[in-house]
Amino acid sequence: MPERPSVPSSHTVLPDAVERIQREQHTLLASAGVGIAFMHGQEIVRCNERFAEILGYASARELAGCTGTSLHPDARSFLRLARAARTRMLQGLTFRTECQLRRQDGTLFWGDVSGRLIDPQAPGEGSVWTLDDIDAQRQAQALLNTALRERQLLFDHASVGIIFMRRGHLTRCNGHFETMLGYGPGELIGTSARHWFASAAEWERLEQNIARQLTVGLSFEGEMMLSRKDGGTVICEVRCKLIDAHDPDQGTIWITDDITERTQAQAALAKVHEQLEQQVRDRTRELSATVEDLHREMADRKRDQDRIYWLAHYDPLTGLPNRTLLADRSTQAIQLARDNGAPLAAIFLDLDHFKHVNDSLGHRVGDTLLVQIAKRLRSVVREKDTVSRIGGDEFVLLLPGANAHGAARVADKLLEASRQPYQIDHHELTMAPSMGIALYPQDGMDFDTLTQSADVAMYHAKLDGRNTYRFFTPEMRAQSLRALQLENALRRALDRDELQLHYQPQVRIRTGRVHSVEALLRWNHPKLGPISPSEFIPVAEDTGQILQIGEWVLRNAVAQLKAWRSAGLAELKIAVNLSAIQFHQPQLPDLVSQILHAAAVPPDALELELTEGVAVNDPRTATETMDQLRSRGVRLSIDDFGTGYSSLSQLKRFQIYKLKIDQSFVQDLDHDGNDRAIVSAIIRMAQALGMQTTAEGVETDAQLQFLRDMGCDEAQGYYFSRPLPPGEELLDFLKGRA
Numbered sequence: 001m002p003e004r005p006s007v008p009s010s011h012t013v014l015p016d017a018v019e020r021i022q023r024e025q026h027t028l029l030a031s032a033g034v035g036i037a038f039m040h041g042q043e044i045v046r047c048n049e050r051f052a053e054i055l056g057y058a059s060a061r062e063l064a065g066c067t068g069t070s071l072h073p074d075a076r077s078f079l080r081l082a083r084a085a086r087t088r089m090l091q092g093l094t095f096r097t098e099c100q101l102r103r104q105d106g107t108l109f110w111g112d113v114s115g116r117l118i119d120p121q122a123p124g125e126g127s128v129w130t131l132d133d134i135d136a137q138r139q140a141q142a143l144l145n146t147a148l149r150e151r152q153l154l155f156d157h158a159s160v161g162i163i164f165m166r167r168g169h170l171t172r173c174n175g176h177f178e179t180m181l182g183y184g185p186g187e188l189i190g191t192s193a194r195h196w197f198a199s200a201a202e203w204e205r206l207e208q209n210i211a212r213q214l215t216v217g218l219s220f221e222g223e224m225m226l227s228r229k230d231g232g233t234v235i236c237e238v239r240c241k242l243i244d245a246h247d248p249d250q251g252t253i254w255i256t257d258d259i260t261e262r263t264q265a266q267a268a269l270a271k272v273h274e275q276l277e278q279q280v281r282d283r284t285r286e287l288s289a290t291v292e293d294l295h296r297e298m299a300d301r302k303r304d305q306d307r308i309y310w311l312a313h314y315d316p317l318t319g320l321p322n323r324t325l326l327a328d329r330s331t332q333a334i335q336l337a338r339d340n341g342a343p344l345a346a347i348f349l350d351l352d353h354f355k356h357v358n359d360s361l362g363h364r365v366g367d368t369l370l371v372q373i374a375k376r377l378r379s380v381v382r383e384k385d386t387v388s389r390i391g392g393d394e395f396v397l398l399l400p401g402a403n404a405h406g407a408a409r410v411a412d413k414l415l416e417a418s419r420q421p422y423q424i425d426h427h428e429l430t431m432a433p434s435m436g437i438a439l440y441p442q443d444g445m446d447f448d449t450l451t452q453s454a455d456v457a458m459y460h461a462k463l464d465g466r467n468t469y470r471f472f473t474p475e476m477r478a479q480s481l482r483a484l485q486l487e488n489a490l491r492r493a494l495d496r497d498e499l500q501l502h503y504q505p506q507v508r509i510r511t512g513r514v515h516s517v518e519a520l521l522r523w524n525h526p527k528l529g530p531i532s533p534s535e536f537i538p539v540a541e542d543t544g545q546i547l548q549i550g551e552w553v554l555r556n557a558v559a560q561l562k563a564w565r566s567a568g569l570a571e572l573k574i575a576v577n578l579s580a581i582q583f584h585q586p587q588l589p590d591l592v593s594q595i596l597h598a599a600a601v602p603p604d605a606l607e608l609e610l611t612e613g614v615a616v617n618d619p620r621t622a623t624e625t626m627d628q629l630r631s632r633g634v635r636l637s638i639d640d641f642g643t644g645y646s647s648l649s650q651l652k653r654f655q656i657y658k659l660k661i662d663q664s665f666v667q668d669l670d671h672d673g674n675d676r677a678i679v680s681a682i683i684r685m686a687q688a689l690g691m692q693t694t695a696e697g698v699e700t701d702a703q704l705q706f707l708r709d710m711g712c713d714e715a716q717g718y719y720f721s722r723p724l725p726p727g728e729e730l731l732d733f734l735k736g737r738a
């Protein structure tokens with residue numbers, strides 16, 4: 001409880017009034033929210049409890065008698081305050097200050113101190129002081145000030161523009177924002193946001209957008225284009241927020257960040273990036289184009305190489321392997337056969353009279369025929385066999401694993417297949433092969449020897465009548481050498497005058513008279529001696545020399561006939577053998593006419609002897625040639641009839657004048673009933689068709705007798721005369737039987 005104040009002794013007052021004043025004073029001191037002290041000089045006379053409480057004393061009584069100095073941090077601060085207070089208080093004014101004071105425990109605090117003299121006229125009466133503890137207030141103020149200072153610093157030095165807006169107008173902004181838009185300090189205050197927007201449309205769009213965000217309590221964030229005072233533009237990243245979410249009237253705060261450079265840098269970066277990407281795309285495109293070109297080039301090169309390889313290894317016409325590839329495959333096959341002890345066969349196949357097709361029907365038909373033949377050959381053999389074309393009409397078949405038996409089977413199949421005619425345009429053609437078979441290792445240990453052996457065997461198949469096959473034998477090689485020898489010798493035979501014609505009379509059986517002679521070629525080589533036409537004519541046919549030789553024969557035979565006719569044998573006729581190759585020469589009819597005309601010999605004095613096979617391959621062309629010859633008056637006969645292939649219809653169609661019965665049927669007439677039957681049948685058939693018959697190789701009287709009995713028209717043979725050179729002996733014979 002506070003002590004009752006004592007009554008000043010110098011005044012005289014009524015006791016009741018004094019008491020009431022004392023009570024009021026007591027109540028005032030006790031209820032005052034501030035500390036109150038009465039001082040006399042520098043000493044506290046009395047104070048209220050609040051005063052003691054503020055200064056950290058247990059009761060007001062403890063402070064009575066304390067000096068003012070003890071309440072201050074030090075004597076100097078007390079004296080300073082006392083001096084300042086005295087001056088003011090002596091003027092009758094209240095001294096008021098805020099100063100630091102010391103509590104009883106020594107701690108300092110801020111106090112709000114006011115002092116006033118009780119009677120300025122009598123300073124000795126003392127003074128009244130009020131004290132309030134404002135320490136917390138001071139600290140709060142200090143914190144507030146710091147915060148305000150910091151905020152101002154932030155505001156002033158922020159690297160972003162800060163704007164306060166209210167009702168669409170700028171109320172405050174920092175220097176950064178002003179600098180950003182190029183305005184001076186304070187210039188923007190009060191301006192509308194529209195003022196610093198680049199376009200009205202932009203502002204309206206954003207204003208609505210911002211308003212929408214803010215009304216739902218969200219902040220707005222976005223980019224906008226602001227307009228500078230100098231007309232330039234600034235791209236800003238803007239964040240906008242209500243200052244008080246509950247009171248929109250408080251306005252908004254905007255934080256604006258100039259991102260022009262960043263945006264431009266980003267745009268530049270994007271552009272560079274795009275350019276880079278474009279370059280990469282272009283480069284990629286170029287690269288892929290280059291890669292494509294490369295691939296194309298590689299493919300072209302590969303195709304070219306394949307083509308070159310193909311051309312080097314295949315026959316362009318038939319697509320069959322050529323000689324080079326055959327050689328490769330043969331070498332491999334031989335190696336394999338050697339390693340495995342397996343058999344291996346090669347067939348050399350040559351088409352009989354293929355040249356005639358080319359000569360008479362043209363190369364296009366010839367080529368088409370070759371293609372079809374190639375296909376047929378391929379269809380006959382197995383997959384692993386090689387069918388190659390090594391020359392115009394020459395094929396070699398390589399048959400790995402085939403022994404003699406297997407090779408013969410293949411050859412038989414090829415012969416069988418060749419019987420089926422080929423249809424090319426309106427031509428129906430048959431093309432027979434002659435084949436030679438050589439076996440590894442006995443007929444050749446390498447490709448060259450093996451194919452040569454097969455070639456030699458093929459040659460023999462041709463000699464043996466064609467359209468057949470032969471196995472190679474060592475003797476054949478010797479004969480081939482002979483053929484080669486003959487071929488070379490034959491080239492010079494005409495020039496060296498080694499050829500000569502002999503003539504054999506053809507005697508009418510019924511009368512014994514000679515109506516015609518057959519010209520037979522003779523070759524007497526100075527070293528090789530006399531060589532049979534049966535041997536050298538096939539060689540001449542193979543090499544094509546027959547054309548030159550044949551023409552020589554025709555000219556000489558016709559010239560000789562002219563000589564005989566002039567010498568008195570006016571009705572004599574002459575028969576000349578014609579090779580099939582000659583017959584297929586388109587110019588043959590003209591050549592014959594020209595020779596006859598040159599010798600002034602009538603055409604019907606000439607008889608051309610053809611073999612049966614001449615019309616087999618190409619009956620149409622043969623018919624045309626025959627028609628032409630006959631229309632010029634020349635007679636045609638079929639030589640060696642019965643050994644080849646003729647059809648009755650052809651004989652009729654060709655209007656053959658004479659059939660010459662082959663001497664092989666005549667030879668054994670005496671003891672071979674079959675031959676007799678054949679010969680009589682030929683004679684009867686010829687008679688039926690209105691053709692003459694001449695029997696060849698008649699050597700005996702019995703043969704002649706049989707032929708006479710059968711009604712044969714003519715006979716030719718040693719029985720009457722050997723073929724003789726055109727000399728005295730022959731002339732005498734002819735004249736004797738004219």
Ligand SMILES: Nc1nc2c(ncn2[C@@H]2O[C@@H]3COP(=O)(O)O[C@H]4[C@@H](O)[C@H](n5cnc6c(=O)[nH]c(N)nc65)O[C@@H]4COP(=O)(O)O[C@H]3[C@H]2O)c(=O)[nH]1
Pocket residue numbers: 504519520521522532533534537553577578579639640663696697698699716717718719723
């Ligand atoms: N054993 C025997 N033989 C007889 C008898 N009478 C004649 N000969 C022979 O029989 C052959 C008949 O001639 P070819 O059948 O036309 O057969 C001819 C003919 O196809 C061909 N040839 C002959 N000369 C020519 C020619 O100038 N051109 C053509 N393309 N071939 C000819 O050569 C073949 C053979 O002629 P050559 O050796 O002269 O043989 C001749 C002849 O000498 C006989 O009583 N007994």
